[in-house]
Amino acid sequence: MFLRLSVLLSALVLLTSCAVPPDSPRFQSSGSLPRHDQASFDQYVRDTRAWIADNRAFIGDDHQREIALNAPFERRPDTLAKRGILFVHGLGSSPWYFTDMTNAMAEDGWLVRSILLPGHGTRPADLMLPGHEDWEDAVAHHTQLLADEVDELWLGGFSTGGNLVTSQAFKDDRVDGLLLFSPGFYSDSQYLFLAPAISYFWDWLDIDDEDNIVTYQSLPSRGASLYYRSVNAVQKNLAAERFDKPVLMTMSQHDSVLDPDATLDAFQTRFTHPASRFVWYGDTPQHLDDPRVTSLTSYLPDRRISNFSHMNVLFAPDNPYYGEAGSYTMLENGQGDLEPPDDAGALWFSAWGHKEAEKYHARLTWNPYFDDLLDNIRDITGD
Template structure:
């Protein structure tokens, strides 16, 4: 999801009452979206790069870095051996394949053939989300899952936020999927007002328009249609889970303080609808005794690292990530605090890190954009995926 994370009712009221006439290239849609049904992945990569080179509105001086961040990609198993297992990774709303850089490298080290895709409407300009359609996103995930299943017999799906919804829906429809890796799955929205998004979409093209801030890994503005398509993915996967359980192994990671996701509701779904005994949920929050032995609780309050709690996006990134890591080049100061705190953030020598919207007296918080437990998460992924191999023997 995107950086604003404002209460949805506020966004709905603003969008229903206000039309912003911004005709900048960022806020003007492309004529068409790129094709994604190529017969092989290399053709998909080539066609996607050609389209992005023509349609992306660049927001930094480093155009090559921007293209690389938004391009889908493939990583072969790091051991150099022929792939025996593979995974398709699906990013979130407004995000890019860059979000899986650290996870993808870890999976490659574990012997996976790793592929990421670029969801239609992404990677080019925020206005292209006016053209997005959640059914097309689902078809895209299905097509690229099938391409992998033609190549190897063991295929996993992984997703972040909206991408986790799409991955879960595909797995529930495709019995040949071996299991799921779900990071901040946005199955149940934090706001109860998301059902109003289709109505808001009738009145306004935009929920939020922002000037670029140099972050080329995600959009800084959000179309009403993009948010509406996200809502449709939540509705679809919840309907599926209401009718069935998922009995393949699942690795799920959730921040208890997530401002996008109703984490408690998703945790309940994990306990009740994801039935495999080898599944595992990493819960980053208060250390209370879990009711399900498959849940591992890791405290998110780490004052020695000036971390107050974990954000929606922080679970994906290692501390040494050059862009989002502890000493990374990009800091998200627009974090739902007071204006004074956000102004103080860029030059603060005593900066704390948190989820969007968290405030504490006498502290300035930027968004937490890395996971101090990243290595533990990677270890958990290996345990869950190995459990599937043992069960299949």
């Protein structure tokens, strides 16, 4: 969904009609948002799970599984945790996106929490309900709750969530460092600034089949507007001052949503701590002289991988849903009129929209370097 944002916004400057949703509960909002300001994280989880159960437009028959994969959660280590991290997901995704990372970090002694941004977890139309302040308030409140329990506090975010936690860290001295995965600082769309205006005239930018239990496939224009607000806020922070605490940042050279070069430049000029690290998946950038940047090839033909996507960095190869042998494959990947092969062993994997003759590319949804990424996290956090 989010991966087509640039294309959709560009097309809308040429079109005079909008996407019309089918008559389905998935495209009709719940009418309300859950609270996120409970006094305890446990109560927040219980209340949010109940709200999802009451308001979700379920995709499959296993309702409890869908609730679990969209609800906020925490992982506690076996011993008393002195360090904690709060994870924030991206536009259209879910707290579950951090499940592989949270399990590993909890084993390393971290108290790990992953929250649900208002408007998520139920149906795409619920992205029409929140304002940017709802997202900021949710991040701020749960940063406070976690800060009250640990001596060392980190924030982590994917895509839009990376924008939100970075903005929080700029104004919150309690934050000791950041883990940012495909942070959405810079869109590759020159029309992103139109998103707030478009949202007043068109409800939907994209309508798709909703067959993914952890990610919205369709995009209301309000969602694009909320992403723009997060970009605007974080870019103001980056323009005003440098961030001088440790940061781990990852980016794919072939990210189809963001501007990878602008993100790398921001890391080099605005994130100044000597222990910070940037992991670049792709060809080594030219004229690179920053020893804090590591480049890893994203062309892995022995695994039928042509390049890395916006989202794959977060998932281990053995993830049961998005992993190499997972139960869900993102076949819709900007391949035009091409039909996927009958033999799954003939599929290749890439970022959205990558095309090569005589190959069908599904979305890459797992990270072949996932264990290396965990080592990067341990290095930068001092584990």
